Amino acid sequence: MSVIYLLISISIVVAICFFAAFVRAVKSGQYEDDYTPSVRMLFDDELKKTSENSNTNQNQ
Amino acid sequence: MDTTHCFHCGSDIPKADEVIFSDKHFCCHGCKTVFEIFSSSGLESYYDLAQSPGATPLTNTGKYDFLDNEKIVQRLLQFNEGNTQIVQLNIPHIHCSSCIWILENLRKLRPEISASQVNFHRKTVRITFDAQQLSLKELVNLLCAIGYEPYISLEDYDAKEISESKTLTYKLGVAFFCFGNIMLLSFPEYFEMKEYWLDQYRGFFRMLIFGLSLPSFIYSASGYYVAAYKSLKHKMLNIEIPIALGIVIMFVRSVVDITFDYGPGFFDSLTGLIFFMLLGKMFQIKTYSFLSFERDYKSYFPIAVTRLNQGKEENVPIYEIIPGDRLLIRNQELIPADGILISKTASIDYSFVTGESVPVVKQSGDKIYAGGRLNGSVIEMNVLQSVSQSYLTQLWSNEIFEKKSERKFQSITDQISHYFTPVLLALAFAGFGYWIFRSTDTAFNVFTAVLIVACPCALALTAPFTLGNMLRIYGKAKFYIKNAPVIEQLSKVDTIVFDKTGTITSGKLSSITYQGKKLDVHQQQWVKNIVRASNHPLSRLLYDYLPEGVTETITGFEEIPGGGIQGEISGNTIRIGSANFVGAQAENNAKQTVIYISINHEVLGKYIFHNQYREGLSELFSDLHRKYEIRVLSGDNQGERTVLEKLLPDGVTLVFNQKPEQKLQYIKSLQEQGKCVMMVGDGLNDAGALAQSDVGISISENVNVFSPACDAILDATEFGQLNQFLRLSKNAMLTIKLSFGLSLLYNVVGLSFALTGNLLPLVAAIIMPLSTVTIVSFVTLMSNFYGRKLGQKVKLPKHDKYHGLPASGKVILDV
Numbered sequence: 050m051s052v053i054y055l056l057i058s059i060s061i062v063v064a065i066c067f068f069a070a071f072v073r074a075v076k077s078g079q080y081e082d083d084y085t086p087s088v089r090m091l092f093d094d095e096l097k098k099t100s101e102n103s104n105t106n107q108n109q
Numbered sequence: 110m111d112t113t114h115c116f117h118c119g120s121d122i123p124k125a126d127e128v129i130f131s132d133k134h135f136c137c138h139g140c141k142t143v144f145e146i147f148s149s150s151g152l153e154s155y156y157d158l159a160q161s162p163g164a165t166p167l168t169n170t171g172k173y174d175f176l177d178n179e180k181i182v183q184r185l186l187q188f189n190e191g192n193t194q195i196v197q198l199n200i201p202h203i204h205c206s207s208c209i210w211i212l213e214n215l216r217k218l219r220p221e222i223s224a225s226q227v228n229f230h231r232k233t234v235r236i237t238f239d240a241q242q243l244s245l246k247e248l249v250n251l252l253c254a255i256g257y258e259p260y261i262s263l264e265d266y267d268a269k270e271i272s273e274s275k276t277l278t279y280k281l282g283v284a285f286f287c288f289g290n291i292m293l294l295s296f297p298e299y300f301e302m303k304e305y306w307l308d309q310y311r312g313f314f315r316m317l318i319f320g321l322s323l324p325s326f327i328y329s330a331s332g333y334y335v336a337a338y339k340s341l342k343h344k345m346l347n348i349e350i351p352i353a354l355g356i357v358i359m360f361v362r363s364v365v366d367i368t369f370d371y372g373p374g375f376f377d378s379l380t381g382l383i384f385f386m387l388l389g390k391m392f393q394i395k396t397y398s399f400l401s402f403e404r405d406y407k408s409y410f411p412i413a414v415t416r417l418n419q420g421k422e423e424n425v426p427i428y429e430i431i432p433g434d435r436l437l438i439r440n441q442e443l444i445p446a447d448g449i450l451i452s453k454t455a456s457i458d459y460s461f462v463t464g465e466s467v468p469v470v471k472q473s474g475d476k477i478y479a480g481g482r483l484n485g486s487v488i489e490m491n492v493l494q495s496v497s498q499s500y501l502t503q504l505w506s507n508e509i510f511e512k513k514s515e516r517k518f519q520s521i522t523d524q525i526s527h528y529f530t531p532v533l534l535a536l537a538f539a540g541f542g543y544w545i546f547r548s549t550d551t552a553f554n555v556f557t558a559v560l561i562v563a564c565p566c567a568l569a570l571t572a573p574f575t576l577g578n579m580l581r582i583y584g585k586a587k588f589y590i591k592n593a594p595v596i597e598q599l600s601k602v603d604t605i606v607f608d609k610t611g612t613i614t615s616g617k618l619s620s621i622t623y624q625g626k627k628l629d630v631h632q633q634q635w636v637k638n639i640v641r642a643s644n645h646p647l648s649r650l651l652y653d654y655l656p657e658g659v660t661e662t663i664t665g666f667e668e669i670p671g672g673g674i675q676g677e678i679s680g681n682t683i684r685i686g687s688a689n690f691v692g693a694q695a696e697n698n699a700k701q702t703v704i705y706i707s708i709n710h711e712v713l714g715k716y717i718f719h720n721q722y723r724e725g726l727s728e729l730f731s732d733l734h735r736k737y738e739i740r741v742l743s744g745d746n747q748g749e750r751t752v753l754e755k756l757l758p759d760g761v762t763l764v765f766n767q768k769p770e771q772k773l774q775y776i777k778s779l780q781e782q783g784k785c786v787m788m789v790g791d792g793l794n795d796a797g798a799l800a801q802s803d804v805g806i807s808i809s810e811n812v813n814v815f816s817p818a819c820d821a822i823l824d825a826t827e828f829g830q831l832n833q834f835l836r837l838s839k840n841a842m843l844t845i846k847l848s849f850g851l852s853l854l855y856n857v858v859g860l861s862f863a864l865t866g867n868l869l870p871l872v873a874a875i876i877m878p879l880s881t882v883t884i885v886s887f888v889t890l891m892s893n894f895y896g897r898k899l900g901q902k903v904k905l906p907k908h909d910k911y912h913g914l915p916a917s918g919k920v921i922l923d924v
Contacts, residue, residue, distance in 0.1 A: 054313070082231070
């Protein structure tokens, strides 16, 4: 029956891990700018690619 | 392809200036140059992300020479070690995804820049660069060259890192962590199953729950203890007192319960309560990080100016200017201190100060005041007063700017709790007194149960959720409010004071009338052809006003700064400009904006430019007049009195010739009569009145341009909705009162359990979240219902691939 001690402890430890992740996220400033990253991720990384894209756009 | 709008900045292309480059149409060489810079670095996709995203670059060499000053640079830099320097710059033009893209790709333009990161909401960019290769001045000039002029002000000079309090986020995180885990661990207790192994592990579960509640009880709720202690010290009965009392009693009772095995305790309700209340606090905070409500004149003024020292130019910090200094002011620079104009003429734009958009022309020897912006070529001036002693800046030595945040008023929640707390305590003691003669145990149970169940969670949540939601509704309607208490103040207003210029007039001159000898069709065409060649704002207005006609060739065109323009068309000399320039007799009517016309040295007449009153002004005032006392303050003379009296309903008091200091005193005297005053103003000259009033609203043509310190910023296009905004604030208060009734109902139900000694932890655990959920949904529904009228009017134009920010076209860069 002592398995319950083990399971509960594990669940608490997991919860604490998530909590620590949350604290880290706040500390690193993720919650200060919740907009720019959402736009940034849509940009293409390589400039060459984007200029090709713009060419195809113009061709259309 | 669109050929009437500039490919780069989107503004109309004046045919005379049109530049065509690689099949694209530009409004000026500046815009074309930016395009060239981008295309030569392979950054054309700047133009794919949003349409015409750019701004015309300011060619302003020398403006940032003060960045050569090592002391200033050191204070602007965020990080400086070895060769790596990091600077955070505020760029007001940031408005679309193209802006983010180009600013984050700066390293493609200059390899010395290793990284740059944009914060869109704050409109800042953080740039890391190699100090050995690139100086801050070069960096800033690069930004200017591509149309992203940073805004560097005295505020940055005294910069302290704006450390936004993350504490609330941490507290909320801790509270949620504790609450969630405790809820899970409490489940076995809820079902009261007499199962063997649940019974056996009960102690273990309870100890865990107790342990988990500690961080929430000690850390997350700490704000309430402090607030309660403070209000006790000030002998005020705040809502925090019953909350803190409830939390502490709940904790103590729960500890007693589990220690003596009376029951599972109220840890679940306790942590839930703390979590929900912190959530309410969080919700109430709606910040517009791109706006600032705290600006004073320091944010308008440059950091350094050019001083002439024995013929040599040197950059000095603005505070080192002393009377007697000779200053050099360049085009578009601010005049930092009062002084005497040395150069021949200067055209100075005081729109910052007064809201008046037409530049004032000053002659050599005239006194010029701080706060004006120079239009045109370089001038020299002699300083008469130091910066802080100048006419305008003196206003800030008034005590009202010192204790602004200290002003206190009783919020509606405080008013309720003023009665709530004594009644609650009386009930608790009455219950205790009743039961003590029957059973001591029950008596203590009842006493604590009353305080626990009556802990005014729902009551405390009502105002934050209603006001928080209202802030968002207002924000969508372009009425940006500093914080929640302002809405409460708004509902109490009984007197509204308006500034005239720039507030009820739009700051744009638009209606034009002609006085004098009638011009025939040919003469009108000549005038139109002449003004076409000029970039002066008045020329532009006159050009738009005159009827369309044939284009004729002008010979000998000349623009005399501070005077006017002249040219010849088929042998006729046409002069347009000030009275002196055309040779007319100057009239003593300084407040009227007039340009004279002379053809072949004969003065024919003058065009008079009138201020345009804002759309819907009459309707707004007659609506407001029914419920509020309205005053109009103006710094101008009585010139417009008759027009205003015709336009506004009877009984509106008009006061003219008011200096900034007098405006402040005027508000103060109204307040001394016991009135709750709302001030609506715009320029820096209203700053004192805005600070003194109970609610100061600043009208802004472009919210990205900085407005004086105030409680709320209203987008000028929504001016006509002011009455709806005020009504909405009243409805918000009504919503709060209604839900106070609702939450008291829950308290009565809860108290009936508590007073009869039947409050089981399970009942508390049900009542608490239930009341919270109903209150929150009730106030959200109600405030959305009231706010729906405003919401309908708001249509966000989509111009951008990724989001719906309105195309701002040209954004005026400030300082």
